[in-house]
Amino acid sequence: MTEKVLMKGNEAIAEAAIRAGCRHYFGYPITPQTEIAAYMAKRMPKIGGTFLQAESEIAAINMVYGVSAAGKRVMTSSSSPGISLKGEGLSYLAGADLPAVIVNAQRGGPGLGGIQPSQSDYFQATRGGGHGDYHMIVLAPASVQEMAELTIRGFELADEYRMTAMILADGTTGQMMEPVSFDFEVKEPPAKPWATTGTKMARPHNIVNSLYLVPEELEQGNLDRYARYELIKEKEAKAEMYLTDDAEIVIAAFGIAARVSRNAVDEARANGIKAGLIRPITVWPFPDKAFKSVLPHTKAVLSVELSMGQMIEDVLLAVNGQAPVTLVNRVGGMIPSPEQVYQAIVEAAKKGGN
Numbered sequence: 001m002t003e004k005v006l007m008k009g010n011e012a013i014a015e016a017a018i019r020a021g022c023r024h025y026f027g028y029p030i031t032p033q034t035e036i037a038a039y040m041a042k043r044m045p046k047i048g049g050t051f052l053q054a055e056s057e058i059a060a061i062n063m064v065y066g067v068s069a070a071g072k073r074v075m076t077s078s079s080s081p082g083i084s085l086k087g088e089g090l091s092y093l094a095g096a097d098l099p100a101v102i103v104n105a106q107r108g109g110p111g112l113g114g115i116q117p118s119q120s121d122y123f124q125a126t127r128g129g130g131h132g133d134y135h136m137i138v139l140a141p142a143s144v145q146e147m148a149e150l151t152i153r154g155f156e157l158a159d160e161y162r163m164t165a166m167i168l169a170d171g172t173t174g175q176m177m178e179p180v181s182f183d184f185e186v187k188e189p190p191a192k193p194w195a196t197t198g199t200k201m202a203r204p205h206n207i208v209n210s211l212y213l214v215p216e217e218l219e220q221g222n223l224d225r226y227a228r229y230e231l232i233k234e235k236e237a238k239a240e241m242y243l244t245d246d247a248e249i250v251i252a253a254f255g256i257a258a259r260v261s262r263n264a265v266d267e268a269r270a271n272g273i274k275a276g277l278i279r280p281i282t283v284w285p286f287p288d289k290a291f292k293s294v295l296p297h298t299k300a301v302l303s304v305e306l307s308m309g310q311m312i313e314d315v316l317l318a319v320n321g322q323a324p325v326t327l328v329n330r331v332g333g334m335i336p337s338p339e340q341v342y343q344a345i346v347e348a349a350k351k352g353g354n
Contacts, residue, residue, distance in 0.1 A: 004179035010035035016151035023049035032171035033105035061089030071195025077103035091130030095210025099158035105174035116333025117171030122310035144178035239287035247276025264341035291318035
């Protein structure tokens with residue numbers, strides 16, 4: 001029988017990172033992700049790891065850059081304004097092709113906003129987060145179990161593709177407590193012949209850098225990076241499909257919004273409405289094929305979000321005009337209720353998708 005432990009989502013992320021071989025964590029306290037830093041502060045000294053509360057989010061992300069350049073698994077975490085401060089460092093990591101895991105337990109914004117949950121950092125996460133042409137792999141957990149599992153997967157993907165992986169959570173999934181099992185396989189980190197570990201006079205020098213003064217070299221670097229991104233889009237896009245085989249009304253939702261939406265889908269089915277749910281697990285790469293697969297029988301798509309409408313743009317691109325797409329949302333730290341989503345399903349069903 002698999003043993004389960006009752007944990008907060010933030011704590012599950014921290015424990016999973018440790019089990020993935022992360023021995024270096026740099027962060028700065030900000031609500032609602034502070035439990036990650038607190039957990040790492042307790043655990044890292046006991047396992048020979050390094051916990052350091054940096055003087056700022058900017059300092060923390062640059063410490064991540066240094067440890068990653070040395071070939072070690074490393075993580076930082078923050079919440080929305082803190083991630084903005086890390087933006088320059090995220091771009092440097094991308095420009096130097098360095099793997100790392102970044103956690104964003106989102107809070108409401110813009111500005112300082114509030115400490116309640118939000119999904120309004122979707123654009124920031126899926127469009128890079130900093131300056132220049134680049135992407136991060138962005139994983140969106142919807143349960144405490146997934147907080148753990150996707151953290152492990154984030155380290156694996158970061159190493160495999162030499163890029164940053166972000167765990168895009170929110171204040172609710174970070175703070176809620178659920179049983180979680182850590183009984184899953186953790187792959188050994190791959191060899192990193194590019195790391196700056198000292199040559200011991202046995203190999204040429206490795207240089208980790210994101211500065212290119214020859215424009216042709218910078219252009220080629222960007223082209224190579226985007227060729228890698230196309231491979232990631234083909235191989236790594238993931239979504240959960242719930243009751244979508246015959247669904248006429250399809251909900252698109254991730255994270256806590258998907259938890260709410262699943263209840264609304266069940267209610268709709270109980271009342272004779274063919275509803276289903278597509279839950280993106282990767283929001284970059286976005287699971288376009290999941291949406292294309294349901295279009296032959298779909299009359300309407302509802303994008304349920306804790307934002308003013310950000311993921312809906314990717315949904316619209318995936319649907320490509322073959323069904324109407326409508327936003328169902330709450331913002332400012334508010335969460336759509338199952339009743340709100342259910343009523344939106346009823347209205348869509350009445351319209352018949354027209």
